[in-house]
Amino acid sequence: MDNHVLDVIQNVEDLPTLPAVAIEVIGLSRSSDVSIKAVSECIYKDPPLATKVLKMANSSFYRRGSGEVDTLHRAILLMGLNEIINITTSVSVLSVLPPQGSTGESIRDTFWNHCIATALIARYVDKKLGMRSMGREFVGGLLHDIGKIILDEYFHDEFMEAHAFSIDVDCPMYEAEMEVLGTTHMEVGSFLAQKWNLPGYITDITLHHHHPDQAQYKDINSLVCISDLLAKAKEFSCGGDRMSFVLSDQSAWHIMKQMGHPVHLLDLERMTFEIENIGEEVSEYISTISEPAGQEMAHD
Ligand SMILES: [Fe+2]
Numbered sequence: 001m002d003n004h005v006l007d008v009i010q011n012v013e014d015l016p017t018l019p020a021v022a023i024e025v026i027g028l029s030r031s032s033d034v035s036i037k038a039v040s041e042c043i044y045k046d047p048p049l050a051t052k053v054l055k056m057a058n059s060s061f062y063r064r065g066s067g068e069v070d071t072l073h074r075a076i077l078l079m080g081l082n083e084i085i086n087i088t089t090s091v092s093v094l095s096v097l098p099p100q101g102s103t104g105e106s107i108r109d110t111f112w113n114h115c116i117a118t119a120l121i122a123r124y125v126d127k128k129l130g131m132r133s134m135g136r137e138f139v140g141g142l143l144h145d146i147g148k149i150i151l152d153e154y155f156h157d158e159f160m161e162a163h164a165f166s167i168d169v170d171c172p173m174y175e176a177e178m179e180v181l182g183t184t185h186m187e188v189g190s191f192l193a194q195k196w197n198l199p200g201y202i203t204d205i206t207l208h209h210h211h212p213d214q215a216q217y218k219d220i221n222s223l224v225c226i227s228d229l230l231a232k233a234k235e236f237s238c239g240g241d242r243m244s245f246v247l248s249d250q251s252a253w254h255i256m257k258q259m260g261h262p263v264h265l266l267d268l269e270r271m272t273f274e275i276e277n278i279g280e281e282v283s284e285y286i287s288t289i290s291e292p293a294g295q296e297m298a299h300d
């Protein structure tokens with residue numbers, strides 16, 4: 001990575017960092033014999049984070065069955081360790097890079113609208129195809145474009161110039177970024193994901209979501225790639241890229257087909273109809289994750 005923009009970003013002293021507990025929880029997720037107790041105790045070390053994770057676990061986006069889950073231990077039993085770790089990662093990233101940007105001109109709100117739409121659509125496609133990505137599709141969708149936030153934050157004028165260029169020339173945003181900034185949101189995003197020590201599949205998604213054929217985790221990258229296109233088709237675009245597409249022209253579609261996923265179920269017209277209310281879901285997700293966590297909950 002030999003580029004002035006990347007050089008600057010790699011040396012920014014105030015680059016956002018994840019809460020220490022989130023880093024620890026993500027680290028625990030790498031261990032093969034991690035226990036429910038270890039994860040719940042770790043999250044409880046950061047009470048506001050614990051309260052927020054429980055709140056999200058009880059929201060309509062994640063809730064399983066009826067009745068409120070009032071402890072992390074029970075939430076993990078009900079939803080599984082992976083889902084709680086996914087929620088912790090999502091809540092933590094949104095807390096350090098909130099939808100309200102530091103300047104009035106920030107793209108933060110449209111950015112998160114796009115990413116949350118992609119995450120919700122990824123979950124819908126995952127279910128439709130029976131891919132069982134275990135919530136990874138949601139976190140992957142949520143974080144795939146994270147490099148755009150960093151480019152906007154530290155190179156706002158150039159990023160806006162790239163945005164205008166992508167519209168003028170009608171090219172993908174990453175090509176416009178390369179033209180104006182000499183790097184892409186994928187390179188910047190994968191740098192951030194590595195710096196935050198996020199799981200390997202997330203780093204892979206930040207780097208390869210536009211070219212899943214080059215990815216290590218091809219299936220989930222293809223899933224996020226298609227969900228990203230669908231989000232844009234539903235007018236959830238961020239930083240250029242408002243392009244129409246044919247599903248069977250996408251390498252992601254072919255990869256999924258080769259991997260044996262029932263891509264014949266991916267009918268663009270039907271799916272666009274089925275995700276008609278995605279806008280309301282996106283707003284609800286943002287307000288749920290943004291509002292104060294409220295009272296502290298029980299600790300088991
Ligand atoms: Fe992207």
Ligand SMILES: [Fe+2]
Pocket residue numbers: 114118144145228
């Ligand atoms: Fe995207």
